[in-house]
Amino acid sequence: MSHFFTYSVLTATVATALGLAAPFLLAALGETVGQRSGVINLGVDGIMLLSAFATYFTALRTGNLFYAILVGMGVGAVMGVVTAFISVTLKAEQGISGIGIYLFGLGFSDLLFIKLVGTPLPIATLNPVNIPLLDRIPAVGGMFFKQTILVYLAFVLVPVVTFVLNRTTFGMKIRAVGENPAAADSVGVNVVRIRWEAVLIGCVLAGLAGAALLMFDGIFQENLTQAEGFIAVALVYFGAWRPVGVMGGSVLYGLAIAVVLEWKSLGIIPLSASDLAATAPAVITVLALLTVARRFRQPAALGKPYERGG
């Protein structure tokens, strides 16, 4: 245990945790926007898989990481159109259509991977960007200010999403159609349009989350996400639909994974018990769901399609 509490190991663990947290955070922030508008998108994991593959394939073929990330976001947007059409326009049962999107993404991403790539090759990933001056702060610099651009972006989006949701007209409309779509409709808010926009934003962020995950791992494989997209949806509940709470949950999840990885490599816990230790974040999340369900109220129209006069 004493090996763990050293300066360099702790710094590295926190830095890794933030890198691990970024895909969760991006996907969960997107899901927060969608859920505040009243739409549950359970297909996040499938969208992340598809965009992670698209990012990987583009990076492999062009070597240009900027294009690769853009393509990943583009795939997110395309899946967003599909998701919004099914959930908002066709008013389908959201929990179940999301499972459909997930299965499609899971199968199709691996299909393309086997067919188009075959032998997995690692790609060059994003270099960490040191923030001048701040990166020289002892400990803190190494933990927070030597990350990749996507990690910074994820955390910068937290105040941005908070601001948009709470302080802008667009955000107010999102919250209105999520709480009381009939009332919003009666004062001239286009419920369908606002929900479409919220779902699209959510799916583009899910695409970015897939790209961020791929950039962290540097290689694609079958079921790369390992249910991270589903965890992101749970983290929205964990954070009680508030971006800051969602960030707390994402960082906690990232820390738990990073600590288990570090303990495993330092031999603090035996290799065989690491699977058991890895259940900790999921157990914590279930317990958090219990507390949140009792203390916070979800958006009143969450999961309910809006039917005029219905």
Add this chain to the structure above:
Amino acid sequence: MSRVSAAAASAWKDPRRFVLSWVALPLSLVAALLLGAVMMLVLGANPINGYNAMIVGAFDGSYALGSTAVQAAPLLLVAVGICVAFRANVFNIGGEGQLAMGGLAGSATALALPHLPSVVLIPLVLLAGAAGGAVWGAIPGAFKAYFNVNEILSTIMLNLVAVQVMNWLLAGPMVDKTQNSTYGLIPETKLLPRNSWLPIIVPNTQLHLGVLVAVLVSVGVWVLLYRTSFGFRLQAVGLSRDASRYAGMPVKRTMTLAMTISGAMCGIGGALLVFGSISHRMVTDGSLTGFTGSDGFNGIVVALFGALNPLWSVISAFLFGGMIVGGDALQVATGVPADMVTALEGLVVVFVVSLEYMRRRSRATSLSPAAGPRTPLVAAGERGDP
């Protein structure tokens, strides 16, 4: 099945409704297969050869049919479990975890009592599987009923917990230490006692007793849901919790029980995966779906395509079991990876829930204006009912 025939008769009077009620589900499959054909064309494969290979691989000859049935049995049990939960308007996505827990409980029982005769041991391991799955279904059920925790999320999280517990047990306390491998131990139990193996019931195939068990269970569940007062109570709770509470029904207990039964069904499925396997061990590969082969998710597709009815699910399970078996043949014949089947399943789900909207609209225009979007899939489970 008088309900079905009466529904069919009434549907004839309204042709549009007849089409949407009875053709929507097959149409979803056809639409998914057509889109799949486009995908194959884009990938440079001949879709006719591809689908032909799938059909031959899954349904041509007794051996193929047997393999399809064996593949279908756990799917059917998961689907039947989903039918039970959905009757109470609870959506069980915890199949993956419940399968794992059922498999573990069954394996542990067989390893602990290796000397019991088959007649005792086989029912015992299936019951142990049911118990394991039931516990893993009761937790999210109670959370939903008593604390209003979204069951979709809690079951997904509990899937992750169950799989990691399974990986730990199979690589640690339950691992077969006698294997001599230079690359580390495979996460698997030792060979299970021969008395616990599910006997083959058709010679020269893989068709084992578990298939029969699965079909009998679904018939039993159909009776439970549609011919008993408990089934009525489930439906009442599913349609309106408030009204049921007003009528004096134990709503929370009923919801918990629905998820417990649902989990038990999946748990039996997990036991079938172990005791009907060719290796006769409980094996995984460390990945999330190493043991289940995604059956917990595939079962959702089966239940939806089976209109959330245990009897229709028998046919649906056979069809999707065939798709999974045929997926390997597809890969051999055309080079299109077997993952195609998972993608097709996703498309089927998307089309089924999307067509549901049109059915609901036709319902709203031709019948009562109050037919709203509240529980569209309860409506799907009872297509034809006014």
